[in-house]
Amino acid sequence: MSAALPTRYDQLAADMTEAIHSGLLRPGDRLPSVRQTCTRRGVSPATVFQAYGLLEERGLIEARPRSGYYVRARSTRSATPQAAAVPAEATPVAVAALAFDLLERTRDPAVVPLGSAFPAATLFxxxxxxxxxxxxxxxxxxxxxxxxxxxxxxxxxxxxxxxxxxxxxxxxxxxxxxxxxxxxxxxxxxxxxxxxxxxxxxxxxxxxxxxxxxxxxxxxxxxxxxxxxxxxxxxxxxxxxxxxxxxxxxxxxxxxxxxxxxxxxxxxxxxxxxxxxxxxxxxxxxxxxxxxxxxxxxxxxxxxxxxxxxxxxxxxxxxxxxxxxxxxxxxxxxxxxxxxxxxxxxxxxxxxxxxxxxxxxxxGGYDRHLRQLRAALDRGRLQVAAWVEAHFPEGTRITRPRGGYFLWLELPAAIDTLALCRDALAEGISSAPGVLFSADRRFTHHLRLNTGHPDDARVPDAVRRLGELARAQLAHGGQAPAGQAPA
Amino acid sequence: MSAALPTRYDQLAADMTEAIHSGLLRPGDRLPSVRQTCTRRGVSPATVFQAYGLLEERGLIEARPRSGYYVRARSTRSATPQAAAVPAEATPVAVAALAFDLLERTRDPAVVPLGSAFPAATLFxxxxxxxxxxxxxxxxxxxxxxxxxxxxxxxxxxxxxxxxxxxxxxxxxxxxxxxxxxxxxxxxxxxxxxxxxxxxxxxxxxxxxxxxxxxxxxxxxxxxxxxxxxxxxxxxxxxxxxxxxxxxxxxxxxxxxxxxxxxxxxxxxxxxxxxxxxxxxxxxxxxxxxxxxxxxxxxxxxxxxxxxxxxxxxxxxxxxxxxxxxxxxxxxxxxxxxxxxxxxxxxxxxxxxxxxxxxxxxxGGYDRHLRQLRAALDRGRLQVAAWVEAHFPEGTRITRPRGGYFLWLELPAAIDTLALCRDALAEGISSAPGVLFSADRRFTHHLRLNTGHPDDARVPDAVRRLGELARAQLAHGGQAPAGQAPA
Structure with missing residues (x-):
């Protein structure tokens, strides 16, 4: 279906997935170390990291600091809870004014583009x-x-x-x-x-x-x-x-x-x-x-x-x-x-x-460009996910998409991400608050992060700072805007 | 107001206009011949023709075959009668389907573009x-x-x-x-x-x-x-x-x-x-x-x-x-x-x-381009107007715009220009029927002609042929489409 050949890390990830599904590797099992896998498969460490990263995204394995990679029982951190009931009333839509202000400011090159809708222009x-x-x-x-x-x-x-x-x-x-x-x-x-x-x-x-x-x-x-x-x-x-x-x-x-x-x-x-x-x-x-x-x-x-x-x-x-x-x-x-x-x-x-x-x-070499672009985006996603895990409050949930350049975060319910985004923007960091993604202003404690700028040296500090702001808000019991209770 | 300098023919036309408005030249007076004006003003015959053409467009003078140019009493042929009364009901609009078919076919390079919305691309x-x-x-x-x-x-x-x-x-x-x-x-x-x-x-x-x-x-x-x-x-x-x-x-x-x-x-x-x-x-x-x-x-x-x-x-x-x-x-x-x-x-x-x-x-030299473009469009408009005068039925009225690349024709009321346009299109000639220009299907005997292709050698024959088709329709008492009486 794809015009592109599978990469080495794709192939490696596919083999590991097969091993897990077939029961060769079972929940709790430790995966072969990166060094072992390099030797056995004749590939570079970068290839193994990318493959393991993909498996991690898919919720199949998890990294344990200073220990290695383990097969997971079941993805615990990748599911975002959803409103289960169909709403009684359809909602007239009025989010544009809000989005407009945030998005226009996101385009300022001086602002760290975690709220941007596009990957880094240098990737094209x-x-x-x-x-x-x-x-x-x-x-x-x-x-x-x-x-x-x-x-x-x-x-x-x-x-x-x-x-x-x-x-x-x-x-x-x-x-x-x-x-x-x-x-x-x-x-x-x-x-x-x-x-x-x-x-x-x-x-x-x-x-x-x-x-x-x-x-x-x-x-x-x-x-x-x-x-x-x-x-x-x-x-x-x-x-x-x-x-x-x-x-x-x-x-x-x-x-x-x-x-x-x-x-x-x-x-x-x-x-x-x-x-x-x-x-x-x-x-x-x-x-x-x-x-x-x-x-x-x-x-x-x-x-x-x-x-x-x-x-x-x-x-x-x-x-x-x-x-x-x-x-x-x-x-x-x-x-x-x-x-x-x-x-x-x-x-x-x-x-x-x-x-x-x-x-x-x-x-123009479109398929070659796409292979490079996907590899860069994979790298960006894995990096930002790791920084979120390191710096965001306990209880933060995060998606693990199989491509693209967005992560969706569910923060603890007391956090108001609209206020968080405004505070971060004042410090030159953009992000996209969850309320933008709903006609009825759900997702008040959710955040979309753009991970498509893997070579932007400002991103690690920006993600850390967002995490700090979220923890600070939590410590003060959340900062809901006037007239709206925290969800 | 314009960034462009006036051309020689503009200047000549302005002088003649002044002479008419001041009474130096009066209705019925014959203008100096083209040769005389060339000698007196030190300009080329083309410049004089363009200047006289502009004055003709403005309804100030008229050409009499094999005689010369004369100051007009009052423009008789340049006024298109209008519906005077404000309609009792506003009209929901539904002309797009009609326009769509005609306009798409107009873009075929094999079709003479008298119905086109654009001047010749070679002019840019x-x-x-x-x-x-x-x-x-x-x-x-x-x-x-x-x-x-x-x-x-x-x-x-x-x-x-x-x-x-x-x-x-x-x-x-x-x-x-x-x-x-x-x-x-x-x-x-x-x-x-x-x-x-x-x-x-x-x-x-x-x-x-x-x-x-x-x-x-x-x-x-x-x-x-x-x-x-x-x-x-x-x-x-x-x-x-x-x-x-x-x-x-x-x-x-x-x-x-x-x-x-x-x-x-x-x-x-x-x-x-x-x-x-x-x-x-x-x-x-x-x-x-x-x-x-x-x-x-x-x-x-x-x-x-x-x-x-x-x-x-x-x-x-x-x-x-x-x-x-x-x-x-x-x-x-x-x-x-x-x-x-x-x-x-x-x-x-x-x-x-x-x-x-x-x-x-x-x-890029935008103003130089515009001078050339306007001169070409003036030439195209004057040419087509002359061919319409020569070949269209008695009683046809024609506008004399001061620029651009459209002429608007009012044909005798018995003529159905929509049928005319369809017949002409079957012969490879496009044109824009009047009904396109009204939400309530007025202008059934009107026609818009594109004059912006002054170097297209097919245009003179196409205009002549349109005139012939109109005269033929008139000879057969008009050809209104089923269910619609001629206006």
Whole structure:
């Protein structure tokens, strides 16, 4: 399914996983030491650390200081508790104003970017993209400009269709529309299947941009419990759909933001079938697909769609070209509506970035770049997780995503992370408070940390300082804002 | 107000205008011959033809075949009759589906582009823009990418603020937001001041993209009569505002699309004051400002705004860089709302085009390009007008805009221009039927022709053929589509 070959550490991690599942290694067993494994497998210590790190993320093993790695009984620290009940009322969405202020300040280069939505820009092939842009623009013929279709540049469309097909997702040419980033794709898809006042089912916690889009379109959100390992709770979704009319369901099945949850392959056809049964379109946000550490990746829900009711959205902003604003929608039987809305909203997507990216996808070494990017992100995630373990208050829970560049923390319930984030920002450290990820202001003691800056020397101290601020708040009995009790 | 020097033909036209207004030349007088004027002024015949063409456009003189140019009593052919009454009901908008099919086909390079929304791509400095893109991307620092603000690249913002200030429009830095073309700017501004179900006053005829935006946001349009010379009818607008609540007024005071109307300078403060009196925000679409032939240009309505209630929108798509999708909004006191909506819709505008255009505005020779572009567009407009006069049915009326690349034709009332456009498209000739420009399907015998392809050798035959098709339809008593009587 992946175009990339498995790395050595992937292979090593896969072998160890097999050993654990088969019972060769049992709970409490100590793993071979790093040195032993290097000798036996003929690999470097870095490879072994990465492999063990992945197993740790998956909750299969744990590190015991000055002792070594041990097989775990069952992951204790990786599950974030979820609100189990479906809320009685769908909630009008109004988180944008809050998010706006925090996010704008996050972009200041002087601020440590733990609240950022993007990995470090240094991880992207800026020079190769500039060369591609130069080549593509020198080749540009005038008639290409005015004949550019609403659906996008043919060469880029072809490159994307080919890549998706190789990954087991046969999108069709006539459903594909190039958009101004995934954000526009998601907005167009959402508008294609809803009307103001409608209710949309979203994950809980939910990527704040989804909540913004709902707010902009005057839709109501109903949050469905979502597990850091299993993704969206299908039983809860089923119960919801039997209770009330829902116009659409917006899901990020792979490396969900902020949880990092990747819904197992086996549950994805069930998600598609459940929604089809209730006649509810699925908007699938797949922007993190290329950032999965696992060589073995589940197919997107789109691959299981037989009715044309999955509106698939993705982009190159997280994996190749942040700031270039090139995304796409493959909207199944809603494609004509999406294309018309695209024409009404922005006519067409900027041509120069499309041409540059088509050239890069053909000649730029995309898969090599992705291998390097994933390795850097894996490193960043493991580092930050270790610092959180070292410095955050007792009882802090932390997710272990299999890729990407976010960790989701549940702090002790007395902590108000919105106040924490404001205090940290005053010291030049950004972070994303849990309330951003909920239309009904849940997750008051949760925090999303960006781990995608593995070479930023300020990060270790910033994580330590966040932990200190949290411990200080706890020592003072929490600092809830006026009028709101600590959860 | 313009950064460009007046051309020789502008100067000559200005002198002749002065002579007519002062009574030196009176109605019926024959103008000096082209040869005489060449000798007296030391200019080329082309300069004299261009000057006389401009005077003809302004309705001041007329050409009599094989005789010469004469001062006109009063323009007889330049006024398009308008629906005078304010409609009793605001109309939900649904023209997008119709426009979509016609416009997509218009982009086929094999089709003669009389229905296109853009001038010929060969008129734009593609190579200079490619050089600017190369320079700008080589200079790009990684931190610029992730620190890019929702408001846009600082260098581009600075260049635009400077240019507007030199033209007498002092926009402020904190109201300016760079957008994905003017279309996004207009959509964001519209959404900032309306809610679904609201009524918006628009010109009649009205640029179809405005109607699309209204349709997308589920707004109702009320059309206000608009004169090809004077622009929006302020008395009709006043009457409307006294009758009903209007959430916003969307106006294109300069080179209105499709009429080509430029509201005289003296009426603009009155427009702003009238709307302010009724508390109605003005959305000003100024994308054609740089395409005015006149050296003496009226200030945009924005320059008369004292309350922050003019939301000014423009772009570089029509005058410099079609397909690059770089526009802007300066939304006065609604700027924060516009910026938040921008973040919710598309986060930020693509960075590479912004950087390239900032470089071009600093080094590319923009004013020289604009002089060449305006001269080419003037030539195209005069040519097509002459061919229409020669080949269209008796009674056809035609506008004479002072710049840009559109002519608006009123054909005899029995003609159905939608059927005409479909027939012509079947022969490889595109055109824009009048019904596209109205929410209530007025202008059934009107046609917008793109004149921005002065070097396209297919155009003369295409215009002749359109005229033939119109005459043929007239000979058969009109060809109204089933269920709709000819207007």
């Amino acid at each position: 092939p800026i020079e190769a993209l500039a060369r591609s842009a130069g080549r593509a623009l020198r080749r540009l013929k005038p008639e290409q400009i005015t004949s550019a279709l609403t659906s996008g540049d043919p060469a880029l469309r072809q490159a994307l269709l080919r890549r998706h097909a190789l990954q087991g997702v046969p999108l069709t040419d006539d459903e594909l529309v190039i958009t101004h980033g995934a954000m526009e794709a998601l907005n167009l898809c959402l508008q294609a299947v809803t009307r103001p006042g409608d209710t949309v089912a979203v994950e809980s916690p939910c990527f704040y941009a989804a909540l913004h889009a709902l707010e902009r379109l005057q839709l109501r959100a109903v949050e469905v419990p979502t597990d850091p390992q299993e993704g969206l709770d299908l039983d809860a979704l089923d119960a919801l759909l039997q209770q009330r009319r829902v116009a659409a369901c917006w899901v990020m099945p792979t490396l969900q933001n902020p949880l990092g949850a990747t819904m197992p392959a086996a549950r994805r056809p069930a998600l598609v079938a459940l929604l089809a049964h209730h006649g509810v379109p699925l908007i699938e946000d797949d922007v993190y697909a290329e950032l999965q550490s696992d060589a073995r990746r589940p197919l997107p829900a789109k691959a299981h769609d037989t009715q044309g009711e999955v509106l698939y959205c993705s982009s190159l902003s997280k994996c190749l070209a942040p700031g270039w604003r090139v995304g796409w929608a493959a909207a199944g039987r809603h494609a004509d509506t999406v294309r018309r809305l695209k024409m009404m909203t922005s006519l067409t997507t900027a041509l120069p970035p499309q041409l540059a990216l088509a050239d890069y996808l053909a000649h | 400095p593609i190579e200079a823009l490619a050089r600017s893109a190369g320079r700008a991307l080589r200079r790009l620092k990684p931190e610029q990418i992730t620190s890019a603000l929702t408001s846009g690249d600082p260098a581009l913002r600075q260049a635009l603020l400077r240019r507007h200030a030199l033209q007498g429009v002092p926009l402020t830095d904190d109201e300016l937001v760079i957008t994905h073309g003017a279309m996004e700017a207009l959509n964001l501004c519209l959404q900032a001041v309306t809610r679904p179900g609201d009524t918006v006053a628009v010109e009649s005829p009205c640029f179809y993209a405005a109607l699309h935006a209204l349709e997308r946001l589920q707004l109702r349009a009320v059309e206000v009569p608009t004169d090809p010379q004077e622009g929006l009818d302020l008395d009709a607008l006043d009457a409307l505002l006294q009758q009903r609540r209007v959430a916003a007024c969307w106006v294109m005071p300069t080179l209105q699309n499709p009429l080509g109307a430029t509201m005289p300078a003296a009426r603009r403060p009155a427009l702003v004051a009238l709307l302010a009196h009724h508390g109605v925000p003005l959305i000003e679409d100024d994308v054609y400002a740089e395409l005015q032939s006149d050296a003496r240009r009226p200030l945009p309505a924005k320059a008369h705004d004292t309350q922050g209630e003019v939301l000014y929108c423009s772009s570089l798509s029509k005058c410099l860089a079609p397909g690059w999708r770089v526009g802007w909004a300066a939304a006065g006191r609604h700027a924060d709302t516009v910026r938040r909506l921008k973040m919710m819709t598309s986060l930020t505008t693509a960075l590479p085009p912004q950087l390239a255009l900032a470089d071009y505005l600093a080094h």
